[in-house]
Amino acid sequence: MATAAGGSSADNDTECSVCHELFKNPKLLPCAHVLCRHCLLSWLASNPEALCPLCRGAIADTKEKSRTKGWKEVVDALPDDVAMAALVESTRVLSQDHVCVVCQSAAVSICLTCNDIMCKPCGQAHTKYSVTRDHKMDDLSSMTAEELAASQPDHCSVHTSKPCELFCPTHGAAICHLCASAKHRACPDLTELAEAADKSREELSQMVTSLLTEEQQLEEAVAALERHLEATEKVMQEAVAEIDMTCDKLENSVKECRRRLKNMTLDAKAKVKDTVLAVKVTLLDHRGRLTSHRRVADRTTRGATNKIMCDVTRALRNRVKDILVTCGQLSVDWKSVSTVTLTIDVAAVTRIEKELSALGHMEVKPVSIGTRQVRRMLFMNQYGQLIDLPHQS
Known part of the structure; x- marks a missing residue:
């Protein structure tokens, strides 16, 4: 490690x-x-x-x-x-002690070709030697790992002393002119590496945009689910409060009914919560994959050489397409996310009201909803759904 x-x-x-x-x-x-x-x-x-x-x-x-x-x-x-490997190497170079590799004095510049850090006099001499006069020096204090990684020369993987200047779409490889004449002579459509890198950079930028858009949409969907869950929790709290108020008026004869209503209410809440959380987990999982791939594409776009950018593009292309297709098929089926309301059979309400009114055990107060006077009772049907069914007075 x-x-x-x-x-x-x-x-x-x-x-x-x-x-x-x-x-x-x-x-x-x-x-x-x-x-x-x-x-x-x-x-x-x-x-x-x-x-x-x-x-x-x-x-x-x-x-x-x-x-x-x-x-x-x-x-x-x-x-x-x-x-990432190139970025790690740049990080390792920049994190070492800033001591000139030639005279051991304080280093102020770095060679972008050989990654050696040097003091000002040694850096000036470095650019005058016949072997290194083409090397470019840059300020060490302002250099970042991404900038250093992106500035590295692209060398051929076969002829390591030769620069990569061409790209072979057939083999998906950055090559030098020697490779082009020796092994890729029959390959059609050889292009300049810079041109291929520009296309890869554009493709990676489009990947970042698409992934970011899908990521934001999934975040909005997750936020909507969380709001729905909060609203459900609020409704259930109100439902439990209404059940308590109603059952307190029914005295001992309806205690068993109150217990059953509460249990059924909690079961309904659990079903709604399980449904919402299951959808949320799916969306969060896909959002995580979108975020990870977007970060890889974004990081490569900001700090990679042409060759590396082409390699990463090839590695991510099909995978990102599959992810975007999957995300495009994702949607929140709001019909499956249960809403919660309360009701009670009207005939049963009327019968119970008459019986309890005769005993003096119930007082029904009208509640104004708009222009109507209604009486609300709480009940849960056999499917675990809480329904609000006002009874016209």
Whole structure:
């Protein structure tokens, strides 16, 4: 596991949530959370249900686990978070002591090509040597990890000394001119890496916009459910109060009726609450996936090289499409979210009122609702629904 040499980026984005150190070989989970490869293997070894330790989302489905010989194959099949790896390296460089690598005096600048930090005289000399005269120096005090990561040169993964200047859509790889003439000669539509990166940047920006929009809609839906639950709680409190008032007037002859009404009311409340909470959990789960993928896309857009941006775009493209399709199909079925009202059979009310009035045990007071004078009684039907059915006086 990586050891943090100093502070990490904002919100500890570069720290693994398992080992709490800088990421080493970060892996991108299906839920868009990131863990060190070694931490992920250790987690899966002790938690074979293969759920993310942060959101309990599935890391691998049952079919995928049955096809592999062990967790190593599952973990290695997950995409590398190359944008996070670059950000971690930049964080490590900036968190080290600001001492010139040449003369050991206080460093004030950093080479964006070789990541060496230097004092002013050594930095000036660095740009005059024939080997390093093309290197660009920048102010160390104002440099951020994202800026440093985005400024790194793109080198070919095959010819490491050659810069990546082309992009092969057929193989989805950033390549140098030597690779283009040797291995990609038959590949059509070779484009400039900068042009491919611009398209990836635009696609990632659209991903961020779409994910943010869906995230906000889910948040609004969750807030609406919470308001509905609060309203239900208020109605139930009023219902219980009315039941108490009514049953107190019925004396001992209706104590058993009062007990049953309360129990049925609480059961109805539990059903409404369970329904709302179940929908809320689903929405929160999808919102978490939207947020995680949006943060990955946003972070990559703000602090990644062209090559890394293309790699991350390829890793996220289909997954984000699937997430957006799923979120587009989500909606709150308000018909399934029960509302609560109270009623009592009118004939039964009339009969009970007459019997109790004859005994002097009930006094019915009219209540004004609009222009009508009504009497309200509380009752719950056999389906667990509380209904308010005013009786015209």
